[in-house]
Amino acid sequence: MEKPLTQHIVPGRKPLNLKEYEKVGGYQSVRKVLKEMAPQEVQTLVKDSNLKGRGGAGFNTGLKWSFVPMGPEAAQPKYLVANADEMEPGTFKDRLLLEGNPHQLIEGMIVAAYAIQASISFVFLRWAYKLAAREITQAIQEAYAAGYLGKNILGSGFDLEMHLHTGVGRYMCGEETALLNALEGKRANPRAKPPFPQVSGLFGKPTIVNNVETLCNLPHIVNNGAEWFKKLGLTEDAGTKLYGVSGRVKKPGCWELPMGTTIREILEEHAGGMQDGYLFRGLLPGGASTDFLVEEHLDLPMDYPSIQAAGSRMGTGTMIILDDQTCPVGFTLNLQHFFAQESCGFCTPCREGLPWVEKILLAIDKGEGKPEHLLTLDFHTKYLGPGNTFCALAPGAMEPLQSALKYFREDFERHIHEHHCPWSKSKVWQPSI
Amino acid sequence: MLTTEEKHQIDHEISLVPSPKNACIEALKVVQQNHGWVSDESLKDVADYVGMSTAELDSVATFYNLIFRRPVGRHVILLCDSISCYVMGYEDIKEQLFNKLSTQYGQTTADGRFTLLPNCCLGTCDCAPALMIDNDLYRNLTVDQLDEILSKYT
Secondary structure (H helix, E strand, O other): OOOOOOOOOOOOOOOOOHHHHHHOOOOHHHHHHHHHOOHHHHHHHHHHHOOEOOOOOOOEHHHHHOOOOOOOOOOOOOEEEEEEOOOOOOOOHHHHHHHHOHHHHHHHHHHHHHHHOOOEEEEEEOOOOHHHHHHHHHHHHHHHHOOOOEOOHHHOOOOEEEEEEEOOOOHHHHOHHHHHHHHOOOOOOOOOOOOOOOOOOHHHOOEEEEEHHHHHHHHHHHHHOHHHHHHHOOOOOOOEEEEEEEOOEOOOEEEEEEOOOEHHHHHHHHOOOEOOOOOEEEEEEOEOOOOOEOHHHOOOEOOHHHHHHOOOOOOOOEEEEEEOOOOHHHHHHHHHHHHHHHOOOOOHHHHHHHHHHHHHHHHHHOOOOOHHHHHHHHHHHHHOOOOOOOOOHHHHHHHHHHHHHHHOHHHHHHHHHHOOOOOOOOOOOOOOO | OOOHHHHHHHHHHHHOOOOHHHHHHHHHHHHHHHHOOOOHHHHHHHHHHHOOOHHHHHHHHOOOOOOOOOOOOOEEEEEEOOHHHHHOOHHHHHHHHHHHHOOOOOOEOOOOOEEEEEEOOOOOHHHOOOEEEOOEEEOOOOHHHHHHHHHOOO
């Protein structure tokens, strides 16, 4: 089984330095695109490979690039940003790539920057990833020293600067337009679209924001071609995917597997199945903002269309397991507390609605719930849903809520009828400040 | 007053962006690195230096949870309270920390050693529960490890 993204990553070992990375074929794709390919050809190659954004949205990466104005008339400078602000609860896949092989990310970023003719690039890294920050800083220095970054890269006439920017918190920074505001030294509120960042992004210039895993795929697509990449996937989606599992399984972790591997294989073969004494009840397939899936969905392939057809989203591909000894109301309350806290407060439905949802769930979990509370929650799943808020944060928050109300409604009702949490008569989860 | 060294670091950040204002978060980070937090005086110094009003800069500073606008202890404990750590029982860790430090979230111990804060997902969910103290990450936590971990920080 080919594992292009993680083939040179050995957990616990220092990542390859530049010389070692070059020895295993590193930076070949930079030589190839700079010497043999026009920027448009790189865009077409990536579009044809059917690489979809690995940050969660699943949009065709080459297509996303194609909206960037090209040619001598285009506004300058153009920017490329690597979104390394991994903050979706339950998600820990980009950490593996950032800590394990920083040169692969830099190589992918050079390819992407060349494809859109960007001359300045940023890695927007989450503050908590301290080890990654050290490794990336060192790798960027090595890449400058070797002439892969800076002016006139490998004598091609192409220039690219690269800077590491570490954030100072807030989930909102993962949303690409909010991330751009954060990079500009502003509050990380999302921006109105249009204009899209491709046309007017960082400092008002054409900008592409791509997820770390997306960027790390690019060297391999350039080296091996679009057809090779498509064949890596087991279903209509192309490539490999970093899948992760956390919760009460025997071997939680993160693995690079062919796109479209079934949920059951990931859970049972790679994560080792449920811990002894715990039964499976459901899972969030791709982070906190995705709808629950249950037993009947376990044989689905983990790819974008299959998970969407089941009423959820593949999101980041890192699953969180709900077991039979964890209260579904407490689980949902924990998620809604997170979203209420992380709302930027810019638009009213999100700012006011999410704390209301959290308050109701806390009342239900404490045994103070009323039957009409479930209707109020149902109503929120509609009114905070897609199209009613300024960005995707509140609709994302409603995904696990609406599916919890669908699959675990009896558990919500039991809390209300029995006036206590059946999972813990004395202890209810208290949201943090 | 910003020190010469602070100004030097801030100037470097300003050189990377079109306008000094764009470097304001980096400037706040520089000050916090040296003082542990951003006081009203420091906020005004930074605002003057990058050409913003204090109100505008404070609106940015208070948006981000890791810019501290109140004094913190010598070490800051960030305990993950997000979903995977919830499932894996971080609440036992929380209760033990509350007891051992005689403090609640948002407070600093009487000896000024630790400030305890809840934090959302630290991105190490396969090794939950997890916490960070300053730049150090601790994973697969159990309550009996806490004394040893805390003893490393004076």
